[in-house]
Amino acid sequence: MNFIALQMLFGDRGKYGAMIVGITFAALIMTQQPAIFFGLLSRTYSYIEDMTLPDIWVMDPTVQFVEENKPLRDTELQRVRGVAGVAWATPLFKGMLVARLPDGARKVIDVSGVDDATLIGAPNVMLEGKITDLRQDDAIILDLEASNRFATTGPDGVKHPVKVGDVLEINDHRAVVVGIAKMRRTFTTQPLAFTTYTRAMRYAPAQRRQLTYILVKAQPGAALDEITARIRRETGLAAYTAAAFKKVNLDYWMKNTGIPINFGISVMLGFLVGAAIAGQSFFNFVRESLRQFAALKAMGVRNGTLVRMVLLQAAVVGSIGYGFGIGLSALFGVAIRDSVLAYYMPWQLLLSTAAGVALIVVLAALVGIRSVIRLDPATVFRS
Amino acid sequence: MEGSDTTPAVVCRAIAKSFEVGAGKVVALRGIDLDVPLGELMMLVGPSGCGKTTLISIIAGILKPDEGCCAVLGVELASLSDNQMIDFRGRNIGFIFQSFNLLPALTIAENVAVPLIINGWERHKAARRAEAILGEMGLGGRTGDFWLSFPAASSRGLPSPALLRMSRGCWFATSRPAPSIMPRALRLWR
Numbered sequence: 161m162n163f164i165a166l167q168m169l170f171g172d173r174g175k176y177g178a179m180i181v182g183i184t185f186a187a188l189i190m191t192q193q194p195a196i197f198f199g200l201l202s203r204t205y206s207y208i209e210d211m212t213l214p215d216i217w218v219m220d221p222t223v224q225f226v227e228e229n230k231p232l233r234d235t236e237l238q239r240v241r242g243v244a245g246v247a248w249a250t251p252l253f254k255g256m257l258v259a260r261l262p263d264g265a266r267k268v269i270d271v272s273g274v275d276d277a278t279l280i281g282a283p284n285v286m287l288e289g290k291i292t293d294l295r296q297d298d299a300i301i302l303d304l305e306a307s308n309r310f311a312t313t314g315p316d317g318v319k320h321p322v323k324v325g326d327v328l329e330i331n332d333h334r335a336v337v338v339g340i341a342k343m344r345r346t347f348t349t350q351p352l353a354f355t356t357y358t359r360a361m362r363y364a365p366a367q368r369r370q371l372t373y374i375l376v377k378a379q380p381g382a383a384l385d386e387i388t389a390r391i392r393r394e395t396g397l398a399a400y401t402a403a404a405f406k407k408v409n410l411d412y413w414m415k416n417t418g419i420p421i422n423f424g425i426s427v428m429l430g431f432l433v434g435a436a437i438a439g440q441s442f443f444n445f446v447r448e449s450l451r452q453f454a455a456l457k458a459m460g461v462r463n464g465t466l467v468r469m470v471l472l473q474a475a476v477v478g479s480i481g482y483g484f485g486i487g488l489s490a491l492f493g494v495a496i497r498d499s500v501l502a503y504y505m506p507w508q509l510l511l512s513t514a515a516g517v518a519l520i521v522v523l524a525a526l527v528g529i530r531s532v533i534r535l536d537p538a539t540v541f542r543s
Numbered sequence: 544m545e546g547s548d549t550t551p552a553v554v555c556r557a558i559a560k561s562f563e564v565g566a567g568k569v570v571a572l573r574g575i576d577l578d579v580p581l582g583e584l585m586m587l588v589g590p591s592g593c594g595k596t597t598l599i600s601i602i603a604g605i606l607k608p609d610e611g612c613c614a615v616l617g618v619e620l621a622s623l624s625d626n627q628m629i630d631f632r633g634r635n636i637g638f639i640f641q642s643f644n645l646l647p648a649l650t651i652a653e654n655v656a657v658p659l660i661i662n663g664w665e666r667h668k669a670a671r672r673a674e675a676i677l678g679e680m681g682l683g684g685r686t687g688d689f690w691l692s693f694p695a696a697s698s699r700g701l702p703s704p705a706l707l708r709m710s711r712g713c714w715f716a717t718s719r720p721a722p723s724i725m726p727r728a729l730r731l732w733r
Contacts, residue, residue, distance in 0.1 A: 163666050164646065164657065171648015452646055458605055460633015460661050462626055538605045 186434025187485020199502030273360020289339025446528025
């Protein structure tokens with residue numbers, strides 16, 4: 161009977177296509193809106209994720225998100241280095257400074273000053289130049305986004321991105337671009353620049369405290385939670401594992417912006433619209449197939465078998481529509497890759513979309529099954 | 544076939560059936576007695592609305608009578624549970640529906656094979672059997688065609704007698720089939 165159920169489904173290509181389109185659309189919008197939402201949220205901690213070496217971030221206890229510059233005394237670095245279980249600790253400056261571009265325009269730039277000796281905290285992916293080029297005089301590395309956004313119009317009237325060798329001014333200090341790096345976009349979307357910690361101190365306005373973060377590597381096999389607790393206890397500073405610091409960022413933006421509510425509404429509407437389209441399509445299919453089911457019932461097919469046929473049809477339509485939907489979502493994500501739009505499809509999202517599509521299809525199938533069970537086979541004798 | 548050769552195909556006694564229509568009641572059958580021996584071809588003829596379809600539906604176990612009893616192939620229909628009735632119908636009763644009710648997504652051979660598939664035949668074996676029956680009827684070249692692609696399908700009902708032939712029981716119920724079916728059905732019957 162499975163064969164008959166599938167032939168009934170595939171046989172009417174118009175209805176079959178409409179159902180697939182309906183469920184594809186439902187799966188698409190159930191995936192796309194949350195993917196944009198998750199993409200935006202992932203940007204709140206992309207800077208932390210891009211720094212793969214440190215296990216623990218140490219900072220002022222009042223810091224709520226990574227772009228928040230609340231400097232520490234430089235001596236805190238030595239105190240952290242003295243905590244048991246710490247393999248190494250390096251300084252990191254992070255602050256918004258004003259850069260003067262080659263054409264004289266002034267732009268805000270998010271400058272990171274990494275440890276002079278080890279360059280820990282420098283970008284992982286270099287498109288041009290090398291990280292060690294930071295050891296040259298006045299050297300800075302721009303991320304690709306900064307290079308493009310700082311583009312200047314040449315004599316030919318064409319915009320040229322900032323390239324290696326160009327000279328900027330940061331706080332009236334010379335800054336020579338020695339490399340272009342690929343960094344993930346941050347939530348605040350500020351262009352990023354990297355230099356050494358000492359040079360960053362020169363670029364930044366003079367303050368009594370300058371150190372923003374202390375990046376810590378735990379000794380092999382050490383329990384991170386124990387070390388963070390020890391750092392907090394012994395220094396009075398905030399210390400988070402990288403994962404915990406990501407959550408701090410996430411929580412801050414979730415609580416202090418309307419993003420979750422706005423996207424929550426979009427996702428809910430998407431689910432409802434998708435459910436309506438997909439559910440209606442499948443229910444219409446079952447309803448329009450009732451006469452065929454009635455004929456089968458009259459010929460000796462039990463209700464249980466008819467129910468299994470409807471559920472099989474629902475499962476097939478749901479699976480195919482789901483596949484197309486998430487496939488289109490993924491293509492959308494690929495198409496907007498490296499653009500200003502955020503997009504992130506974690507496996508949990510794919511699972512939740514699958515659950516959403518399953519819920520829609522099962523609900524529609526249940527309504528259809530109710531009709532099939534209550535079907536009077538005598539209807540087949542009526543013209 | 545559930546009964547022996549001496550068992551009557553159909554025995555109906557004092558069958559009554561009425562339908563609620565709005566606030567009123569329409570009596571479709573009133574005290575019908577009917578005996579149909581095995582091997583007999585019987586035709587019910589009457590004006591529209593006289594209860595032919597209702598009687599056939601009761602004999603086929605699709606409707607339950609308000610009064611009276613009906614035995615088919617020696618089995619008292621009222622004694623069967625719903626699922627037993629469905630199984631009995633699947634094993635013993637073949638139909639030509641008024642508007643055929645063929646499944647448009649199936650080929651002619653697959654449509655003809657449906658009763659066997661319902662009775663648990665393996666699909667390919669049922670299809671081969673259906674093709675053989677269609678071949679006997681001179682439709683061997685059209686077994687892979689779809690019903691709707693059949694020329695003037697709805698008016699000629701070409702494979703319908705083959706559907707009857709696939710019923711393994713000894714009789715069938717039908718209701719106002721297309722006129723063109725009957726000569727073929729009768730030929731098949733003979």
